[in-house]
Amino acid sequence: MTGPVLAVDQGTSGTKALVVCPERGVIGSGFAPVHPRALPGGLVEVDPRELYDSVVSAGRAALTEAGEPAVAVGLANQGETVLAWDPATGEPLTDALVWQDRRAEALCRELGPHEPELRRVTGLPLDPYFAAPKMAWIRRSLTGAGVVTTSDAWLVHRLTGAFVTDTATAGRTGLLDLDTVAWSGPALDVFGLGAERLPRVVDSDTPVGTTTAFGPPLPLTGLLVDQQAALLAQDVTEPGAAKCTYGTGAFLLAQTGPVPRRGDSGLVSCVAWRLRGESSYCLDGQVYTAASAVRWLTELGVIAGPADLDTVGGAVPDAGGVTFVPALAGLAAPWWRGDVRGSLTGLGLDTGPGQLVRALCEGIAAQVVELAGAAAADLGAPLTTLRVDGGLTRSALLMQTQADLLQRPVEVSALPDATALGVAAVARLGHTPGLAVHEAVPPWKPSAVYEPRITAAEAAERLDRFRTAVAGLLAAEERATVEQKGPTA
Incomplete structure (x- = not known):
């Protein structure tokens, strides 16, 4: 059995990190807050540097509490939060537009005639909640420089130099073909993003690089969007089962x-x-x-x-x-x-x-x-x-x-931190190729069951x-x- 993994859940209001051992469970934890700004007109944004700093701070705190090194790290992300950034320097070119941000509503109304085809190809409705409208708004209203991506691609680049996103996060953009699990040319064209340089789409259990942000070099071997990580951690792997996470939203x-x-x-x-x-x-x-x-x-x-x-x-x-x-x-x-x-x-x-x-x-x-x-x-x-x-x-x-x-x-x-435990599972899968999915996911057990009264x-x-x-x-x-x-x- 492999050693502990560092699992980092970068969320809306903070970053939670756990050091998870396959035999002993959680042996270290850390948390660092972030402070999104809610502005008039439905705008919600955050300083990307605060996101990155929170990842590093929470991860280091978890490892310090654990008192022993990890063998790999996994990263979960917010899903639909986007920013523009310079791929040469890694510097942000804009604030990050948080998933709750509504500033792309007018753009969505303009593209309304394309919604049926977009929904057929990508599975998503045309709504500012998703990443592509925000990405297009940034290109129209803020800057044409650098690359414009979901926050995970920027965080991974800062950590390892790689330019990737996982399939589940890519599926939250409105730009991924749901059947081929690849970027959709027609969807990109609808949003005016056809000429963009986009991150490579990888499986969630793919080793993508090595980071020294947390101390000694650690391979980054797991990537997954937050809600899907919670789905995996709760062992919701059979059709008909469901989970609900009650966080900033539900x-x-x-x-x-x-x-x-x-x-x-x-x-x-x-x-x-x-x-x-x-x-x-x-x-x-x-x-x-x-x-x-x-x-x-x-x-x-x-x-x-x-x-x-x-x-x-x-x-x-x-x-x-x-x-x-x-x-x-x-x-x-x-x-x-x-x-x-x-x-x-x-x-x-x-x-x-x-x-x-x-x-x-x-x-x-x-x-x-x-x-x-x-x-x-x-x-x-x-x-x-x-x-x-x-x-x-x-x-x-x-x-x-x-x-x-x-x-x-x-x-x-x-499991109080299902998202972090889910990304710990995919990090373990990425680190240990022979491991089966059911072996990486913690056993399901409820702490309470509420029956209708x-x-x-x-x-x-x-x-x-x-x-x-x-x-x-x-x-x-x-x-x-x-x-x-x-x-x-």
């Missing part, structure tokens, strides 16, 4: 096996990973604001932080008729309406912090139910399993609400209230659009 991925499944439910069809030369695919749905909505409540002074969800929400029996659609950065799948704002309805003089907390939990959970239903529709059968991970799974109130509204058991991961009829009633509120938001947005256009001739 992300549900359902395994579809070796063939991409293109549905019409509004979910994304994408590459889960390519390991040992074999591709695996998944359906993917997003909730843009989960922990970020909790942070919003915190900043308003309703709660002191995420740990208050259970104590404040548990002080009241229900939401008291309050319905919260926490679309604070728009509605993602299956609606794909980033222009829609959130809403709080049913407020009264008796509404207090407890009702607001419960309404928020119901709003997050209801969106995940919509994603699970869409996945079931595309698969042609209900999901067999929902495994969950992420910081918000510490809230028993949110997890119980999720089980209640989903009307299925919710299995909470016993309400009837199907009550769940349906609560979901109907949420859907009615969403329908009201969509109708209001349509009316506003018509009014802006004015009377027709």
Whole structure:
């Protein structure tokens, strides 16, 4: 058995690093925060240097705590965050546009006639959430110099000098042919990126170079986008099973096996990973604001932080008729309406912090139910399993609400850092060619299982209230659009 690997998860609000030993588990950890800036107009950006510094700082801290060297390193990334940079010097030429950034909305509307073909080829809708619209916006509005890529390609180049991206991250751009797992010429042309120099697309378990950023030379042998890394760590490898990660947003991925499944439910069809030369695919749905909505409540002074969800929400029996659609950065799948704002309805003089907390939990959970239903529709059968991970799974109130509204058991991961553990697995596969995938993935075991405590009829009633509120938001947005256009001739 090989020695420990260093697994680095570069996320939206910070970088977590683990040193993972195949026999002893996690023997060292480190964390370094990053500070994305939310600006008016739906802009969200971050200094790329802060991303790189956080990777180095967290990785070094994990190795120091472990007290022994690693044999390889793996890197997970945010997926749709992009920047322009100079390949000769490695210096950033722009800030990094974070996955939540909406500044490419006008560009997406302009390219709207191409959406059906783009979705057929790449599996993705035309939305600013994905990387290609941001890349095209940078080229149109900021700079034509250097290269423009997802953040992982820049980080890997800074670490090793290589110019690569993994198949799953490439699949988050809107530029990858889903069937051939190669860059799509027609998609590149639609976005005006046909002349770009793009990173080489590699399997997730591919050794790509050596880094000295963490101390002695370490081979970089694993690359994977964050949500797919969590999918792998939770051993969601069979069609029909799904996981949901509750982080800054909430992300549900359902395994579809070796063939991409293109549905019409509004979910994304994408590459889960390519390991040992074999591709695996998944359906993917997003909730843009989960922990970020909790942070919003915190900043308003309703709660002191995420740990208050259970104590404040548990002080009241229900939401008291309050319905919260926490679309604070728009509605993602299956609606794909980033222009829609959130809403709080049913407020009264008796509404207090407890009702607001419960309404928020119901709003997050209801969106995940919509994603699970869409996945079931595309698969042609209900999901067999929902495994969950992420910081918000510490809230028993949110997890119980999720089980209640989903009307299925919710299995909470016993692995608190699933993304890092998933990329540790691919790093181990890249370091040890003879190792089988199931040997690299940690055994699955839940720390808790939440069973539904309400009837199907009550769940349906609560979901109907949420859907009615969403329908009201969509109708209001349509009316506003018509009014802006004015009377027709």
